[in-house]
Amino acid sequence: MQEVVPQKLHAPSREPMLRVGIVLAEDKKSELRFSVPLPYEAKAASSAVTLAPGSTYVVRVSGSALEVTSGADILLQAAAPLHIAPLKPQPLAPKSGMTVEGIVAGRGFHWKKELTQTLPGSFEVHLSEGNLVLVNEINFESYIACVISSEMGSACPAEFCKAQAVAARSWAFVFLSNKHSGTPFTICNDDDCQRYQGTTHATTETIKAVLACKGKLLLTKEKNICPAYYSKSCGGHTEDPAEIFGFHVTGLSSFADSNPKTPQKIYCSPSFVPEHDLKLYLGAVDEKGKYYRWTYLLTHDVLVENLKQKFGLSDVAEVLSLIPKKRSQGKRITQLQVGYRDQNGAKHEFLLPDQYDIRRALHPSFLFSSAFELKNHREKDGRIGTIDLHGAGWGHGVGLCQIGALGMALAGHSYIEILKHYFPACELVSAY
Numbered sequence: 001m002q003e004v005v006p007q008k009l010h011a012p013s014r015e016p017m018l019r020v021g022i023v024l025a026e027d028k029k030s031e032l033r034f035s036v037p038l039p040y041e042a043k044a045a046s047s048a049v050t051l052a053p054g055s056t057y058v059v060r061v062s063g064s065a066l067e068v069t070s071g072a073d074i075l076l077q078a079a080a081p082l083h084i085a086p087l088k089p090q091p092l093a094p095k096s097g098m099t100v101e102g103i104v105a106g107r108g109f110h111w112k113k114e115l116t117q118t119l120p121g122s123f124e125v126h127l128s129e130g131n132l133v134l135v136n137e138i139n140f141e142s143y144i145a146c147v148i149s150s151e152m153g154s155a156c157p158a159e160f161c162k163a164q165a166v167a168a169r170s171w172a173f174v175f176l177s178n179k180h181s182g183t184p185f186t187i188c189n190d191d192d193c194q195r196y197q198g199t200t201h202a203t204t205e206t207i208k209a210v211l212a213c214k215g216k217l218l219l220t221k222e223k224n225i226c227p228a229y230y231s232k233s234c235g236g237h238t239e240d241p242a243e244i245f246g247f248h249v250t251g252l253s254s255f256a257d258s259n260p261k262t263p264q265k266i267y268c269s270p271s272f273v274p275e276h277d278l279k280l281y282l283g284a285v286d287e288k289g290k291y292y293r294w295t296y297l298l299t300h301d302v303l304v305e306n307l308k309q310k311f312g313l314s315d316v317a318e319v320l321s322l323i324p325k326k327r328s329q330g331k332r333i334t335q336l337q338v339g340y341r342d343q344n345g346a347k348h349e350f351l352l353p354d355q356y357d358i359r360r361a362l363h364p365s366f367l368f369s370s371a372f373e374l375k376n377h378r379e380k381d382g383r384i385g386t387i388d389l390h391g392a393g394w395g396h397g398v399g400l401c402q403i404g405a406l407g408m409a410l411a412g413h414s415y416i417e418i419l420k421h422y423f424p425a426c427e428l429v430s431a432y
């Protein structure tokens, strides 16, 4: 996702409720299967029915109305919207809530798939031009606990979880409004907003950590909420958003990911976080473990294919050169010039204008980061055969470095010290 300029917002005085779009009209669903762990009530304007645990229910489109069925029995038939909620409010716990089948993840990506997820809070089912829309209504803190639980594993120290929660909460407040105007929800459940899979991956530790720093936000000098970006690993030096995204953000700058008194000891390096332990810490969504320093062998053919498919350069016959034109303070390449020859032998130059496009161009899906050195291996006839990339870090490097924050927590730092390190110009406040 390309980053957008953050809006300036003041801290809210109380915890908001959020309406998360779980099944969207574009998913084109006409029925959904779900089950409940406790008695729930399904209610429309004129009728209501109690849903008992142990059965699978289906809500489906029936003409211009909705119906709820169990096996062959129609339990309720009514105009949308339909409300579904537990009879007694439930505290947030791992795997607590209603289980819904066939939820789409990765909309618009080649890895798009359907998952079964367990979702806390209450629900509304709407109809949009004949398609179901499922909205999950939850409080903001539950939402944060669910979102961060997909980012981290069960071995994570509590102080890391708290620092991550404050960063995610601050970021979310700034970005999660008005993205889906004209729909019955505020935000969606996918990467387009933030990945939300309910309590499916939540642990007691993540829930406790979020509760322990409830309502805490980072504010800039001007008392606006800081859009507290985070990425997996800065690679040793964090980045200034002006160089990476092309816009300035008050409170965020570029600096070494270490204590100034011991500059050679980098928090996100294996001396703080052993690489073979990373998968225990960082949870289900992240693969393998070499993020601090990595190598990748790019073939000429993959590069040509990417330039054609992702950048519309259908005339590329041979790539002649890759020349970094600009680097950020954290050594990410922010402009990369591609020299190439077309089918008629004419030479061209094409500029990859930012780290995002560079990462898209140099990998079949997405390169870890654009902080790399490259070395061409030429064939006997002088053509580029493969390109060796020696890189550092994973992600854009702006804001909190997740592996560095983990390294600090493992070394005994508190979440307040971690946030002070990554957001030195910001103030930590309790909003509610």
Ligand SMILES: [Zn+2]
Pocket: 179, 180, 187, 188, 189, 190, 192, 193, 194
């Ligand atoms: Zn969205």
Ligand SMILES: [Zn+2]
Pocket: 233, 234, 235, 236, 237, 257, 267, 268, 401, 403, 404
């Ligand atoms: Zn780092």
